Amino acid sequence: MIYRETGNFVTDYMRDREIFPMKFDKIMVVLGLLFLYLYVPTTSEYMLSAHVIPILAVGLAVVGLNILTGITGQLSLGSAGFMCVGAFGTFNLMLRLPEWLMSLPVALMISGIFAGLVGVIFGLPAIRIKGFYLLVSTLAAQYFVWWFFNSFTYFINYEASGVVAVPPKMYDYWGIGNFLGIDMQGYSPRYILALTIVIGLTYFAKNLLRSTTGRNFMSVRDRDIAASVMGISVPKTKLLAFFISCFYCGVAGGMYSFLYIGNVDLMIYEVDRSFTILFMLIIGGLGSISGSWLGAIFVYEFPILFTWVGDVIFGGAFNTAVVENVSNMVYGVFIIALLIREPGGFAALWATTKQKLRMWPYPH
Amino acid sequence: MGDLLKVENVTLQFGGVKAITDISLNVKEGEVCAVIGPNGAGKSSMLNVINGVYVPQIGTVTYDGVTRKTISPREAAISGMARTFQNIALFQGMSVLENIMTGRNLFVKSNWMEQGLNIGRARTEERASRLAVEKIISFLQIESIRKTPVAKLPYGLQKRVELGRALVSEPKILLLDEPMSGMNLEEKADMSCFILEINKEQGLTTVMIEHDMGVVMDIADHVIVLDYGKKIGDGTPKEIMANQDVIDAYLGVSH
Numbered sequence: 013m014i015y016r017e018t019g020n021f022v023t024d025y026m027r028d029r030e031i032f033p034m035k036f037d038k039i040m041v042v043l044g045l046l047f048l049y050l051y052v053p054t055t056s057e058y059m060l061s062a063h064v065i066p067i068l069a070v071g072l073a074v075v076g077l078n079i080l081t082g083i084t085g086q087l088s089l090g091s092a093g094f095m096c097v098g099a100f101g102t103f104n105l106m107l108r109l110p111e112w113l114m115s116l117p118v119a120l121m122i123s124g125i126f127a128g129l130v131g132v133i134f135g136l137p138a139i140r141i142k143g144f145y146l147l148v149s150t151l152a153a154q155y156f157v158w159w160f161f162n163s164f165t166y167f168i169n170y171e172a173s174g175v176v177a178v179p180p181k182m183y184d185y186w187g188i189g190n191f192l193g194i195d196m197q198g199y200s201p202r203y204i205l206a207l208t209i210v211i212g213l214t215y216f217a218k219n220l221l222r223s224t225t226g227r228n229f230m231s232v233r234d235r236d237i238a239a240s241v242m243g244i245s246v247p248k249t250k251l252l253a254f255f256i257s258c259f260y261c262g263v264a265g266g267m268y269s270f271l272y273i274g275n276v277d278l279m280i281y282e283v284d285r286s287f288t289i290l291f292m293l294i295i296g297g298l299g300s301i302s303g304s305w306l307g308a309i310f311v312y313e314f315p316i317l318f319t320w321v322g323d324v325i326f327g328g329a330f331n332t333a334v335v336e337n338v339s340n341m342v343y344g345v346f347i348i349a350l351l352i353r354e355p356g357g358f359a360a361l362w363a364t365t366k367q368k369l370r371m372w373p374y375p376h
Numbered sequence: 377m378g379d380l381l382k383v384e385n386v387t388l389q390f391g392g393v394k395a396i397t398d399i400s401l402n403v404k405e406g407e408v409c410a411v412i413g414p415n416g417a418g419k420s421s422m423l424n425v426i427n428g429v430y431v432p433q434i435g436t437v438t439y440d441g442v443t444r445k446t447i448s449p450r451e452a453a454i455s456g457m458a459r460t461f462q463n464i465a466l467f468q469g470m471s472v473l474e475n476i477m478t479g480r481n482l483f484v485k486s487n488w489m490e491q492g493l494n495i496g497r498a499r500t501e502e503r504a505s506r507l508a509v510e511k512i513i514s515f516l517q518i519e520s521i522r523k524t525p526v527a528k529l530p531y532g533l534q535k536r537v538e539l540g541r542a543l544v545s546e547p548k549i550l551l552l553d554e555p556m557s558g559m560n561l562e563e564k565a566d567m568s569c570f571i572l573e574i575n576k577e578q579g580l581t582t583v584m585i586e587h588d589m590g591v592v593m594d595i596a597d598h599v600i601v602l603d604y605g606k607k608i609g610d611g612t613p614k615e616i617m618a619n620q621d622v623i624d625a626y627l628g629v630s631h
Contacts, residue, residue: 025506026499216492223491223502224477224484227470231478234467241427241465242545243453243482252488299469 071308076260082298084253085233095265096281102266115185127262135254297359386435410596456548
């Protein structure tokens with residue numbers, strides 16, 4: 013047994029709040045990072061472009077929504093709208109600023125800040141309203157952003173079709189061209205960029221959660237009156253949550269358009285994407301960062317996997333459309349069953365499993 | 377010693393209902409002041425007026441030498457008021473440790489960027505907060521439950537955690553709303569010990585709403601009695617016990 017918690021004694025308060033307190037965990041993290049950075053980029057282009065990169069982008073948006081909804085308790089249906097701000101922001105920054113000034117990573121971060129500011133504006137009602145009413149107000153953000161970019165074609169560079177393909181040279185933002193046989197405009201460098209942003213921002217979110225800001229967020233979620241009596245400024249805390257959350261969504265939107273789809277298209281950011289992100293969050297577990305990632309991976313991959321399995325088994329007997337519809341239905345039933353069994357989602361499932369293993373083989 | 381808190385002619389109305397009618401009271405520095413009275417007498421409303429959760433229509437609150445008509449709960453916290461609630465207002469989704477740590481939020485100077493990056497001030501402050509919190513945890517003897525989610529704790533312990541959360545902010549005045557309701561005798565004795573010990577050691581002024589007369593008469597220096605939003609008694613426990621109005625309010629009068 014290598015994996016156990018006994019014998020891990022902390023001797024310092026700072027060590028008590030480590031993200032990975034166990035030595036075994038730390039080794040696994042290093043191995044995991046090596047795997048992600050060295051092995052995954054060498055897998056097929058299809059794997060990166062159709063599975064890994066979209067999950068990274070969407071998962072980041074789920075983490076962003078988690079900060080707002082799971083941790084600060086402010087319901088939001090505007091995630092796709094804020095992603096849209098990020099995508100269009102990145103596009104315009106890359107397009108309008110000189111090449112030597114702007115590179116893709118920088119543009120992603122700055123447009124994240126744009127999205128954050130838009131989020132703060134639409135978060136203002138949160139100071140006075142909560143719950144479903146706030147949900148409606150963030151839905152307004154979703155539709156406003158959509159209308160805005162649809163009406164002002166300046167932001168899509170007056171493209172009549174409303175869709176702009178990302179010029180490939182934008183991916184080679186340092187102008188390297190070809191490095192050690194790796195095409196800088198290909199998918200591996202894009203994946204590395206997405207992965208680095210995601211790891212950095214996930215670490216940031218995790219740090220926030222275990223410090224004063226995160227505790228203030230949670231206290232506003234659990235009891236806002238008690239929070240204000242403790243001296244926490246509730247309006248400020250809510251707006252900060254909106255800013256950080258929408259920053260994450262903005263960066264995720266930029267990544268989704270630039271690193272995954274490869275074009276800037278308003279149609280990607282319709283309200284159903286907001287719903288998908290909310291589902292990912294709920295299935296993963298509100299309030300848990302690792303849960304957000306599990307939810308994103310599950311919701312993104314499960315239908316694909318399911319259709320594939322269905323196709324392999326019944327493909328000969330029925331036509332593909334039938335198999336796909338049936339697998340969608342089974343998938344829906346599965347999710348309902350999961351949420352009835354464990355309303356806390358995957359994060360809670362993981363926690364109970366860990367607790368059971370800890371007690372095993374004597375459950376009492 | 378002078379008055380730390382002075383409430384003057386406060387009237388509080390909700391629509392047509394008068395919760396508090398023209399009440400004045402003084403709390404001296406360093407005393408344990410108990411506010412008693414039947415249900416609906418306006419005791420909790422009084423605490424809410426003092427720390428700014430409710431704004432009275434008439435009257436002023438003088439605290440620490442500053443007279444104000446209104447104060448926001450946040451300003452009250454900054455000026456050193458801490459309180460607990462009648463129906464426990466802990467943060468249910470957080471652990472005991474996290475709950476008490478929120479009580480330190482006013483001492484934290486680092487911003488969210490520093491905390492997110494986990495650098496510099498954010499780290500040293502986190503350690504300092506943790507030290508202060510651990511002192512309170514050991515004082516309240518709740519070391520064994522520090523990582524338990526508060527929702528899983530029994531009522532008595534939750535009340536204790538809430539007291540800890542109030543104490544860790546190093547307040548000048550502690551407002552306790554029924555700290556001993558729903559507790560058994562042993563838990564009440566523990567709670568009384570904690571309140572008295574803080575009061576005697578640090579001279580912390582405490583205003584406490586309590587229904588248990590035994591406890592009130594034992595630990596309070598000063599008792600204020602409210603009934604139907606009016607003050608009907610104010611004095612030492614002995615004086616209160618002899619006060620005819622108070623006896624009438626509690627036992628009823630024959631007509």
